[in-house]
Amino acid sequence: MSGTGEVEIPEVQEVSGTGIPIRGNDIDTDQIIPARFMKVVTFDGLGQFAFFDQRFDDDDNEKEHSMNEDRFKEASIMVVNSNFGCGSSREHAPQALMRWGIDAIVGESFASIFAGNCLALGIPTVTADTETIRELQDWVDEYPDAEIEVDVEAERVHYDDRTIDVQVDDAQRRALVDGVWDTTALMKSNAEATRAVAESLPYVDLD
């Protein structure tokens, strides 16, 4: 007997924690998680491989990278630049970041499949303009222990004594704030309507 897929989905109204800057435009998912670490059948343990080739040399010695610095080890809010997460659709990328400790990402812009994958994990991807992001990255660099608060519902980020306006995609905001970002059970409850659509399509042959 098949279940309904009902699981507890937390509401994500705000996320707070310390920050970590990852600088550079067009950071692709092959950089976030190189393909050789995807030869696995679960996502467990992927955190240690996040940005692996940027963090380690051929002999696994640490290279200069913010994720290797002690001051950022406890960070949960990543601050990135434009077109972050472009390329491969691999969910392994946000899974690796989440398992490393990231709960929210603030950036200039995100590739669409990546943003969708983050949403499916309950990770907000919020955006602001280039200058605002650079200021935030510089500030995080200077104050790695200071708290940042990402208010998804109000579309604001609070840090230092500042409040900046950020953009959150409408559907993403509603999904996170109302706790409906895990869509399996939600869509399964429309099974009859789904079957009706399937039967209306001339190319669909159902068993």
Next chain:
Amino acid sequence: MSERTLYDKVWEKHKVTELPTGQTQLFVGLHLIHEVTSPQAFGMLRERDLEVAYPELTHATVDHIVPTADQSRPYRDDAAETMMSELEENVREAGIEFDDPTTGNQGIVHVIGPEQGITQPGKTIVCGDSHTSTHGAFGALAFGIGTSQIRDVLATGCVAMEKQDVRKIEVTGELGDGVEAKDVILQIIRKLGTEGGVGYVYEYAGEAVENLGMEGRMSICNMSIEGGARAGYVNPDETTYEWLAETDEFADDPEKFERLKPYWESIRSDEDAEYDDHVTIDGDALEPMVTWGTTPGQGVGINEPIPAPDDLPEDKQDTARRAQKHMRVEPGQTMNGYEIDVAFLGSCTNSRLADLRRAAKLVKGREVHEDVRAMVVPGSQRVQRAAEAEGLKEVFTEAGFDWRNAGCSMCLGMNEDQLVGDEACASSSNRNFIGRQGSKDGRTVLMNPRMVAAAAIEGEVTDVRELKEVSLA
């Protein structure tokens, strides 16, 4: 918002309902799965005690990790063997058709769908693979999804999506000698940027696109994602129908073909369709393109100088500087003459029979440069057999190419086919990201398949128009 485009029509026909988030619950007509992105989704299904809702609309293959040399089981790579076994178990349990290598139908997921005829106009097609956009060449609405979304599709037959804007990209004129579909898409990405397509679906149109065969249209739609667009499509026409008529789905069932054709015709964008944006690309002006950097947007004509980072828009400068350092190129130089160590002819962008045929014409009677290791990886077992039957394998192997079995291979370095150290590769694939081909110091130069053949022969990036081709018997 767009109106009366193919995208609008297919979207409406597959819409189940609007979700509380404002997203649309969209019915999926074909769910393609492979070994890398699906095992976790099946795991999530088990955790939630859910079954696959529409196994009859789901189709599996193995491509990313499959070895292209020795395919005997168990695979030499334990991790690859585990992934393969897991997929075998998952599809068996769910009753999903699986084109494993023993069937003779295995291949890259974006090659086998079209060649079997299950990729059709007006279908919604998803796969846990960003190059699912390829299937848009047939007028399908096709896009890549992540693993949690695969779980959604397996469990419900649907995906939750927001509607995108539609940008019509009109490629005018006629493509010149040596210029192919690959050059068109590299130019589009260069012009509109790697994130220019975020929030858009691309409709490719215009004389230069309409005159392409299905393989060329697939090469263009394939790399929509490299331009940031999750999906791209070409309206179906006689070229599309001719391809479909010869596939398994319709060759023995002309009635089915006639029954579906009115539907295919009905979902074409109307003459007076409205678009959110419209861009024109001058097809006459194109020359063979090559990339000089580490994103697919960093391309130039083969004889065009590599740009100085300072001359680029401010947000592209840092990436360009890092890319030029990695690739060891200087502004002002051209890529013509850039030495290569490896030539890779394959991938979901350019590994179909027409691609191999064109490259073979150039290769026949020539030899691969002594400093180059060159390989051909057909996109599917069917492509491989057809190519062997018409003598292409001999043409390539006599010239010194390695002739492999079907798979993704060196496009992403998940099997044994990888760059070593700082090798430079002339590649017919789709991504030149650092580390993409298996070595973080490797250097990838993207180009069309005939350009790859030319580079293999000369040992350096070469203007294909300078080499004469022979006609194959």
